Amino acid sequence: MTESEMSEVEMPEAPNEGGPSFGSAPLVAIIGRPNVGKSTLFNRLVGRREAIVEDKPGVTRDRLYGVGSWEGRHFLLVDTGGVDPSLDTGLPGDIRSQAEVAIEEADLILFVLDALEGATTVDFEIAAHLRRSGKPVLVAANKADSDRRELAAAALHELGLGEVHPISAAHGRNVGDFCDALLERLPAATEVAPVPIPPGTRLAFIGRPNAGKSTLINTLMREQRVIVSEQPGTTRDPIYLPFKYKDRDLVLTDTAGLRRRKQVARAMEKLAAIKSIRTMERTQVVVLVIDATEGVTDQDQRLARMAFIRGKGVVVALHKWDRVTKDAKLARDRLRHTQESLAFLERPWIVKTSVVGEGRDRGEGRSFNLDELLDASVRTAAALQKRIPTAALNQELQAAVADHSPPMWRAKPVRLYFATQADSEPPLIVISANHGRCLGPDYERYLIRRIRTRWHLRGIPVRLVVRGRGRGNKDAKAKKR
Known part of the structure; x- marks a missing residue:
């Protein structure tokens, strides 16, 4: 595509506002200043380590949703970054904006405090803001893991937000009583568990730090749904966002930027990388975001191969293309290098x-x-789900053999009898032959390439298995004897 063809697009209809649509379950927002244990409490209530936790302020940044359960009743939870009202610019300001959106969405607010440190100036400012919001507030004095700290937590009544519940999210102390109090404030809690990830085709935006993944997500959502910063590693937890495009339900997933293993030093960044890889495994299509100003790097190739091996479709986004088109020769070289470096993806869609x-x-x-x-x-998602009719597949197999017959196997002729598609996502083709595993890699690639070409299977892995005809029946008969 030339620069002249790169036209401004009309954005698709924006999704419904008010957060993710997980059904009629009420939403509980966890709010507090940095490093009071909000994410630890979130993980305790959802029953697994969903949010990244580290003994350092500022770990959580974007809004992270999950499903909490207690005594057979369910509710939605949203974890937020630590709020400091005195900082309203840069990354702290963006974190505060995300928390304010969560407050607006919430049916109940869990205000988390540090029982050991007591009420700080920041806590008083947050408490005043919560009162102005008009939302019901439940106060949790976290880190109260001893009788002495429970007594100290009583001083937090001075915030004027009602009863204070001393708990230890890390050790589970008093969490049961706290959940009882929470359900009393949530009469709408449902008996049917909402789905934590909305339905639809999942697209995971994956790439190196600062490649532009979060910017693409925000532009598609037409709001600052995830925080964007010049600082690498801004995104930590995977964020699942429902999106409607041409009457099709999609789930856009922003992930943490993945660097080379030797460059990942801190435990928090390692955990963020693990979560990104797990997100890749749960998705259907990986949108590999590449910084066009730098081109394809070894790490980009590694990520693409990782997705392909896991059976995912891959679409390549050459992002920041506007910075490349000023030099026509550089643009041509960058596109050619991308195609050559990612040739193993079998002609993926490359979009500038x-x-x-x-x-x-x-x-x-x-x-x-x-x-x-x-x-x-x-x-690409449709290609992953493609079901090839058996008759058409065998017709193509016969044509392929007629054009180029398979080589001999152990000085014996090879006959290919029958082909069928055994599975999809990704497609798995099983061929019946007179010998098992009798095709060399070159001939298998030849057959796969013909199948790809005829059914337009671009950017997805296609598996091919050759089995000896009747071998299973013979083995069964031998066992009976």
């Missing part, structure tokens, strides 16, 4: 994307080719 203008990090910039990126992702 850009988001420019003021407010681009907040989802307010002018976007280029994002509709093409979504179209390519939908086509």
Whole structure:
């Protein structure tokens, strides 16, 4: 695609506001200043280590949703970053904005405090803000893991937000009584558990730090749903976002940037990387976001191969393309290098994307080719789910053998009798032959390439298995004897 073809697109209809639609379950927002144990309490209530936890302020940044359960009743939870009202610019300001959105969405607010440190100036400012919101508030004095700290937590009544519940989220102390109090404040808690991840085709935006993944997500959502910063590693927890495109339900997933293993030093960054890889395993299509100003790196190739081996479709987004098109030769070389470096993905869709203008990090910039990126992702997902009719598949097999017969195997002729598709996501083709595993790698690649070409299977792995005809029946008869 030339620069002249790179036109500004009309963005798809924005999703419904008010947070993720997980049904009628009430939403509980966990709010507090940094490093009081909000994410630890979130993990305790959802029953697994969903949020990244480290003994350091500022770990959580974006809004992270989960499902809490107690005594057979369920409710939605949203974890937020630590709030400091005195900091309203840069990354702390973005974290505060995310927390304010969670407060607006919530049916109940869990205000988490540190029982050991007591009420600070920041706690008083947050308490005043929560009173102005008009939302019901439940106060948790966390880190009260001894009788002495429980007594100290009583001083937090001075905040004027009602009863204070001393708990230890890390050790589970008094959490049962706290959950009883929570359910009393949530009469709408449901008996049917909501789904933590919304339904739809899952697209995971994966790449190196600062490649532009979060900017693309915000532009598609038309709001600052995830925080964007020049600081690498801003995104920590995977964020699942429901999205509607051309009457199709999609789930956009932002992930932490993945660096080379030797560059990952801190435990928090290692855990963020593990979560990104797990997200890759749960998705259907990986949108590999590459910084066009730098081109494909060894790490980009590693990530692409990791997704392909796991049976995922891959779409390549050459992002920040507007910075490359100023030099026509550089643009041509960059595109050719991308195609050559990612040739093992079998002709994936490569889309040149850009988001420019003021407010681009907040989802307010002018976007280029994002509709093409979504179209390519939908086509790749359809290819993953493709079911090839057996008759057509055997017709193609016969044509392939007629054009180029298989080589001899152990000085014996090879006959290919029958082919069928045994599975999808990714497609698995099983061929019946007169000998098991009798095809060399070159001939298998030849057959796969023909199947890809005929059914337009771009950017997805296709598995091929050759089995000896009747071998299973012979083995069964031998066992009976």
